[in-house]
Amino acid sequence: MTEKIARFFEEQRPQTPCLVVDLDVVERNYNDLSEALPDARIYYAVKANPAPEILSLLNRLGSAFDTASVPEIEMVLAAGCTPDRISYGNTIKKEADIRRAFELGVRLFAFDSEAELEKIERAAPGARVFCRILTSGEGAEWPLSRKFGCDLPMARELLLKARDMNVEPWGVSFHVGSQQKDLTQWDIAIAQVAMLFRDLEAHGVDLGMINLGGGFPTRYRSDVPASAAYGEAIFHSLRQHFGNHLPEAIVEPGRGMVGNAGVIESEVVLISRKSANERKRWVYLDIGKFGGLAETMDEAIQYPIETPVDHDEETEPVVLAGPTCDSADVLYEKTEYHLPLSLKVGDRVRIRATGAYTTTYSAVCFNGFSPLQSYCI
Numbered sequence: 124m125t126e127k128i129a130r131f132f133e134e135q136r137p138q139t140p141c142l143v144v145d146l147d148v149v150e151r152n153y154n155d156l157s158e159a160l161p162d163a164r165i166y167y168a169v170k171a172n173p174a175p176e177i178l179s180l181l182n183r184l185g186s187a188f189d190t191a192s193v194p195e196i197e198m199v200l201a202a203g204c205t206p207d208r209i210s211y212g213n214t215i216k217k218e219a220d221i222r223r224a225f226e227l228g229v230r231l232f233a234f235d236s237e238a239e240l241e242k243i244e245r246a247a248p249g250a251r252v253f254c255r256i257l258t259s260g261e262g263a264e265w266p267l268s269r270k271f272g273c274d275l276p277m278a279r280e281l282l283l284k285a286r287d288m289n290v291e292p293w294g295v296s297f298h299v300g301s302q303q304k305d306l307t308q309w310d311i312a313i314a315q316v317a318m319l320f321r322d323l324e325a326h327g328v329d330l331g332m333i334n335l336g337g338g339f340p341t342r343y344r345s346d347v348p349a350s351a352a353y354g355e356a357i358f359h360s361l362r363q364h365f366g367n368h369l370p371e372a373i374v375e376p377g378r379g380m381v382g383n384a385g386v387i388e389s390e391v392v393l394i395s396r397k398s399a400n401e402r403k404r405w406v407y408l409d410i411g412k413f414g415g416l417a418e419t420m421d422e423a424i425q426y427p428i429e430t431p432v433d434h435d436e437e438t439e440p441v442v443l444a445g446p447t448c449d450s451a452d453v454l455y456e457k458t459e460y461h462l463p464l465s466l467k468v469g470d471r472v473r474i475r476a477t478g479a480y481t482t483t484y485s486a487v488c489f490n491g492f493s494p495l496q497s498y499c500i
């Protein structure tokens with residue numbers, strides 16, 4: 124945790140639960156990734172954390188933005204961004220929303236199906252379109268499943284079809300899965316895209332852009348490769364598969380841009396045991412799956428947790444759970460979490476690396492709990 128965040132908690136004693144984001148860390152992440160991938164354009168994936176302060180900062184640093192809805196587009200415009208730096212990257216859009224985005228000046232749209240391509244042609248005539256292909260999601264801690272993308276033969280058909288429509292076939296995108304720690308996953312996808320480029324070129328479709336998606340990780344409880352390692356792997360792979368004929372490359376970091384910039388402070392509501400001789404204690408926090416920690420689903424993302432009594436060497440395994448009356452609101456039961464024996468009700472615990480996918484995942488009023496409060500400092 125940064126000194127700035129520690130000081131904020133100490134001086135402000137904000138109501139818990141709340142998220143505090145250190146904008147200096149976001150700026151550092153942006154600069155690190157730009158340096159690691161000097162030839163790629165960064166489109167920040169707004170859904171990871173759309174706080175206006177973050178959008179304004181990234182806009183000032185020159186970032187472009189990947190958006191998934193009209194309200195996200197409007198937030199990015201409100202932060203001062205021009206529409207030529209906005210991509211409407213959701214492959215599932217209402218036609219009316221495509222039209223609205225087009226009216227707002229957006230000219231770059233994703234698709235992965237024929238019906239979506241036809242919607243774009245009708246609602247955003249002449250716009251640039253890119254086709255998203257499926258990836259396996261292997262190696263990712265938060266894989267994106269088969270919901271997005273189509274297979275290569277279909278991508279080929281659709282891009283050929285786009286050539287004869289009132290849109291500009293502009294590129295191909297993929298996402299290797301979120302929190303991707305396996306650097307080789309990009310190479311697998313880049314090789315496929317390069318083949319598709321060559322194939323289409325032979326048929327008169329000259330694509331100009333490869334969208335390498337997100338997947339850049341945040342450090343949770345274990346180390347992750349540095350941005351530079353991702354940059355090298357990706358650059359090497361682009362060179363190998365595209366040679367000197369490099370298309371414009373874009374990346375869409377979400378988690379990697381903001382994850383490590385945020386810390387949630389939460390209060391221990393209850394500590395209990397289920398029977399007199401059970402070793403595991405249950406520790407209930409005032410934040411859970413519905414308060415912003417949805418990525419603990421299947422215990423996929425394992426946040427580091429700090430307590431005020433971490434100097435106490437006597438620890439015991441715990442089950443960590445949220446405060447709502449829903450039995451799904453358990454954070455970690457299978458994953459090993461040990462907390463000090465001296466931890467008590469009322470203590471404030473800090474959940475680190477929670478800058479991404481927390482405020483946006485918090486329910487509006489489930490069980491009467493307020494959405495996750497957030498501060499950008």
Ligand SMILES: *Cc1c(COP(=O)(O)O)cnc(C)c1O
Binds near residue numbers: 213302375
């Ligand atoms: C969510 C999303 C991202 C961001 O993914 P991270 O793994 O958080 O970097 C990028 N691109 C698209 C299309 C997305 O939906």
